Amino acid sequence: MAEINMRQAISDALWEEMERDEKVFIMGEEVGVWGGTYAVTKGFYDHFGAKRVKDTPIAEAAIVGAGIGAALVGLRPVAELMTINFAFVAMDHIVNEAPKLHTMFGGQMKVPLVIRTAGGGGRQLGATHSQTPDAIFAHFPGLKVVSPGTPADAKGLLKAAIRDDDPVLYIEHAAMYQVKGEVPTGDFTVPIGVSKVQREGSDVTIVSYCRGLQLSMLAAEQLAVEGISAEVVDLRSLRPLDMGPVIESFKKTNRAVVVEEGWPSYGVGAEVSTRLYEEAFDYADAPIKRVGQKEVPLPYNRELEQSALPQVADVIAAVKEVL
Amino acid sequence: MTLKKNDHLEFYRQMVLIRRVEERSAELYQQGKIGGFLHLYIGQEAVSTGLISVRRPEDRVITAYRDHGVAINVGIPAKQVLAELLGKETGISKGRGGSMHMADVSKNYWGGHAIVGAHLPIAAGMALGDQYQGNKGVTICMFGDGATNIGFFHEGVNLSKVWNLPVLWVCENNQYGMGTAVERASAVGEIHKKAEGYGIPHSRLDDGMDIMKVREASAAALEQVRSGKGPYFLEIVTYRFQGHSMGDPQRYRQKEEVTQWEKTDPIGIYNRYLVEQEIATKADLEKVEEAVEAEVKEAVEFAETSPDPALDTLFDYMYTDKEQNHG
Numbered sequence: 001m002a003e004i005n006m007r008q009a010i011s012d013a014l015w016e017e018m019e020r021d022e023k024v025f026i027m028g029e030e031v032g033v034w035g036g037t038y039a040v041t042k043g044f045y046d047h048f049g050a051k052r053v054k055d056t057p058i059a060e061a062a063i064v065g066a067g068i069g070a071a072l073v074g075l076r077p078v079a080e081l082m083t084i085n086f087a088f089v090a091m092d093h094i095v096n097e098a099p100k101l102h103t104m105f106g107g108q109m110k111v112p113l114v115i116r117t118a119g120g121g122g123r124q125l126g127a128t129h130s131q132t133p134d135a136i137f138a139h140f141p142g143l144k145v146v147s148p149g150t151p152a153d154a155k156g157l158l159k160a161a162i163r164d165d166d167p168v169l170y171i172e173h174a175a176m177y178q179v180k181g182e183v184p185t186g187d188f189t190v191p192i193g194v195s196k197v198q199r200e201g202s203d204v205t206i207v208s209y210c211r212g213l214q215l216s217m218l219a220a221e222q223l224a225v226e227g228i229s230a231e232v233v234d235l236r237s238l239r240p241l242d243m244g245p246v247i248e249s250f251k252k253t254n255r256a257v258v259v260e261e262g263w264p265s266y267g268v269g270a271e272v273s274t275r276l277y278e279e280a281f282d283y284a285d286a287p288i289k290r291v292g293q294k295e296v297p298l299p300y301n302r303e304l305e306q307s308a309l310p311q312v313a314d315v316i317a318a319v320k321e322v323l
Numbered sequence: 324m325t326l327k328k329n330d331h332l333e334f335y336r337q338m339v340l341i342r343r344v345e346e347r348s349a350e351l352y353q354q355g356k357i358g359g360f361l362h363l364y365i366g367q368e369a370v371s372t373g374l375i376s377v378r379r380p381e382d383r384v385i386t387a388y389r390d391h392g393v394a395i396n397v398g399i400p401a402k403q404v405l406a407e408l409l410g411k412e413t414g415i416s417k418g419r420g421g422s423m424h425m426a427d428v429s430k431n432y433w434g435g436h437a438i439v440g441a442h443l444p445i446a447a448g449m450a451l452g453d454q455y456q457g458n459k460g461v462t463i464c465m466f467g468d469g470a471t472n473i474g475f476f477h478e479g480v481n482l483s484k485v486w487n488l489p490v491l492w493v494c495e496n497n498q499y500g501m502g503t504a505v506e507r508a509s510a511v512g513e514i515h516k517k518a519e520g521y522g523i524p525h526s527r528l529d530d531g532m533d534i535m536k537v538r539e540a541s542a543a544a545l546e547q548v549r550s551g552k553g554p555y556f557l558e559i560v561t562y563r564f565q566g567h568s569m570g571d572p573q574r575y576r577q578k579e580e581v582t583q584w585e586k587t588d589p590i591g592i593y594n595r596y597l598v599e600q601e602i603a604t605k606a607d608l609e610k611v612e613e614a615v616e617a618e619v620k621e622a623v624e625f626a627e628t629s630p631d632p633a634l635d636t637l638f639d640y641m642y643t644d645k646e647q648n649h650g
């Protein structure tokens with residue numbers, strides 16, 4: 001184990017995978033000479049060279065589309081979209097090409113592509129640059145969507161994504177690169193589609209992922225001081241979605257709060273709570289609560305922006321409502 | 324590249340086979356046996372037949388949804404094309420793709436893509452994969468005139484030049500994108516000139532109804548890409564004799580225009596050429612036509628009697644890991 005931050009964990013995963021397999025390469029805007037918009041690929045260009053660290057034009061459809069093409073013919077591309085807000089101009093390739101080809105041609109084609117991107121708000125970038133639209137992408141069968149909340153999962157999930165034969169959208173949080181955590185040394189993967197209990201508890205189940213996980217863990221700590229024992233389940237993958245540990249926990253606590261950074265409408269919380277009602281209705285002792293972003297395009301002003309984003313206090317308040 | 328009589332007869336066979344398959348498909352569609360959209364290739368047979376005839380096995384082929392012709396040219400048996408149209412398990416895409424999504428990866432044919440222009444960046448990526456791995460082939464990417472107005476086109480074509488990728492861009496200009504004539508949708512009438520903006524060498528073949536001319540233009544273009552000079556852009560002018568898809572009332576063009584073009588039927592042109600040049604006799608060609616007739620009859624029978632995919636295979640092929648294939 002070593003304590004490293006999220007940026008390092010992601011960078012290490014990429015580096016090690018590129019060292020391990022010649023077929024792995026990265027492409028995207030400013031991934032090379034610049035060193036990555038969030039400095040995740042700093043030093044890669046000098047070490048791996050222009051062939052394997054490809055700077056691209058500002059052409060998101062071409063980045064994802066060319067990633068699909070290269071994956072079809074035997075490579076393992078990691079196509080980077082500078083932020084998830086730019087994924088919309090590549091929407092067709094992300095949701096309508098990559099996840100369709102294997103199934104639509106009767107299993108003839110494989111698309112071992114990773115689309116790496118960063119989302120999230122809280123950095124005063126205004127409405128167009130601060131979104132958490134993860135649920136939109138998780139809507140599409142055939143695509144895998146993962147979004148780690150700890151450095152260890154960040155590393156293990158990225159390695160798993162690169163080795164996976166299906167297209168994986170890997171969503172980081174742009175405000176979490178400094179978050180530190182214990183990461184196993186050496187090579188390891190974290191399976192895609194497997195949720196994990198990050199903190200054990202008995203009074204209430206908090207379900208979350210990515211930045212929401214961070215809020216939930218902080219909330220659980222504060223709740224513990226007040227004598228409330230919260231269990232925190234980290235989804236880690238939004239598709240395939242592993243409800244097993246969530247349902248198990250809910251059967252024990254009979255109360256749940258789902259925390260996400262995105263808008264709750266049609267979101268992750270909507271999905272998880274519905275599944276809990278469908279599969280464990282008899283265990284519910286209180287209506288399940290959702291915590292998410294206020295339903296508004298995110299403003300620039302710092303106070304306004306923070307007032308719209310979910311906070312630790314919101315998670316605590318929601319927990320107290322379901323108790 | 325001197326052709327033998329048998330080569331000619333094979334090209335002729337493919338063109339007639341495409342025509343007959345399309346005619347039968349139209350009937351099957353009318354009978355309600357084919358669902359969804361059906362875009363016929365009738366009138367454009369010389370384009371894909373000529374182009375594919377000069378491609379080598381290592382050259383990848385990818386096209387849009389008007390894909391039955393190419394499917395036959397790359398060697399997918401007519402029965403697997405028809406079975407796919409009927410949605411059968413024996414179809415080339417196991418009944419999952421339909422008319423617009425036919426591929427045979429074993430023949431280096433990558434489909435059949437139904438979102439206009441979306442396959443252009445994918446083609447660039449396939450060429451990147453070959454360049455990266457030191458493979459020899461050229462990626463041949465076919466698309467319509469209408470596709471040159473969408474952003475994907477510009478992103479894909481630009482990227483191919485930025486990275487000097489081995490791609491042959493082939494624009495099949497059949498003069499309409501659905502009901503919109505080229506000049507009503509494209510700021511540049513001569514589509515190949517769009518390549519100029521990306522520093523890509525380009526040319527236009529005005530007569531895409533003559534397979535010999537298509538072969539010549541395609542061979543030259545392919546040679547250019549093979550020689551390592553990067554991408555090349557070839558526009559081939561042609562015409563579709565039928566509507567855009569089944570049930571198109573064709574209000575956007577005059578009957579006379581269609582009749583005029585029908586005089587340049589690519590199969591008729593080739594037939595006359597072969598007879599006049601004394602490459603083949605009328606009897607030779609009739610024999611080919613009869614064989615095709617029989618093949619299509621058998622193919623339709625095969626398709627009609629083939630099983631539908633079993634309902635419990637619904638989730639097959641969603642993910643490569645079978646464990647994850649459930650609702």
Ligand SMILES: Cc1ncc(C[n+]2csc(CCOP(=O)(O)OP(=O)(O)O)c2C)c(N)n1
Pocket residue numbers: 389437438439466467468469470471497499500501567
């Ligand atoms: C992105 C997108 N927009 C619209 C359509 C609907 N559509 C299907 S074919 C077509 C016309 C395309 O024309 P062209 O590229 O010239 O090909 P052709 O049909 O003439 O072979 C349109 C608009 C589509 N499939 N994809």
Ligand SMILES: [Mg+2]
Pocket residue numbers: 467468469495496497498499500501
């Ligand atoms: Mg057209």
